[in-house]
Amino acid sequence: AQSVTQLGSHVSVSEGALVLLRCNYSSSVPPYLFWYVQYPNQGLQLLLKYTSAATLVKGINGFEAEFKKSETSFHLTKPSAHMSDAAEYFCAVSSPSGGYQKVTFGIGTKLQVIP
Amino acid sequence: DAGVTQSPTHLIKTRGQQVTLRCSPKSGHDTVSWYQQALGQGPQFIFQYYEEEERQRGNFPDRFSGHQFPNYSSELNVNALLLGDSALYLCASSQDRGPFNYGYTFGSGTRLTVV
Numbered sequence: 001a002q003s004v005t006q007l008g009s010h011v012s013v014s015e016g017a018l019v020l021l022r023c024n025y026s027s028s029v030p031p032y033l034f035w036y037v038q039y040p041n042q043g044l045q046l047l048l049k050y051t052s053a054a055t056l057v058k059g060i061n062g063f064e065a066e067f068k069k070s071e072t073s074f075h076l077t078k079p080s081a082h083m084s085d086a087a088e089y090f091c092a093v094s095s096p097s098g099g100y101q102k103v104t105f106g107i108g109t110k111l112q113v114i115p
Numbered sequence: 116d117a118g119v120t121q122s123p124t125h126l127i128k129t130r131g132q133q134v135t136l137r138c139s140p141k142s143g144h145d146t147v148s149w150y151q152q153a154l155g156q157g158p159q160f161i162f163q164y165y166e167e168e169e170r171q172r173g174n175f176p177d178r179f180s181g182h183q184f185p186n187y188s189s190e191l192n193v194n195a196l197l198l199g200d201s202a203l204y205l206c207a208s209s210q211d212r213g214p215f216n217y218g219y220t221f222g223s224g225t226r227l228t229v230v
Contacts, residue, residue, distance in 0.1 A: 096214030
């Protein structure tokens, strides 16, 4: 079984401040991990992914995430928030299940950026 | 290069009716997965199609069915609609790589409202 826990359904930061969105996962096998972003009335867009290579992963729009096996975490960070970063962010875990890929999403964290 | 195309974008149906949603995957992708995203929730996996067969299924009743065509496009059918079926339905395409998912490309979704 696999699961994803996103701590904090809403996060508010000031423009220019550090963004930190938390994600912890549970998986019985080494997982692949993802962060997606969803803007209002749109689908999800892949921000970045960890696929068992480098543990520090860089994505689009200046975001990065670090895979920490000992903490079962994959937190998303960005040094300086922009107004355009306001959106909902989803962490997802993927691992083999019955020979096929199984992808599970967290409930999402809504990021508010305050001017 | 066109991404994932979903139609229609919005739909209003009455309880007990049936609905069909359509999805064209990204060029080069052969696997289509359908997700239901209720308001304020993360995407929930409905099922996945590959080579015109349902390969995996989430915890959804048989009222939810699907189909994949030889050109990889897909349909999601929901019978006997309930108020609780109101949600954003997302189509996600990917390239099959066995037990590993390297990330989805999502469509913008179909917003279904059941009244």
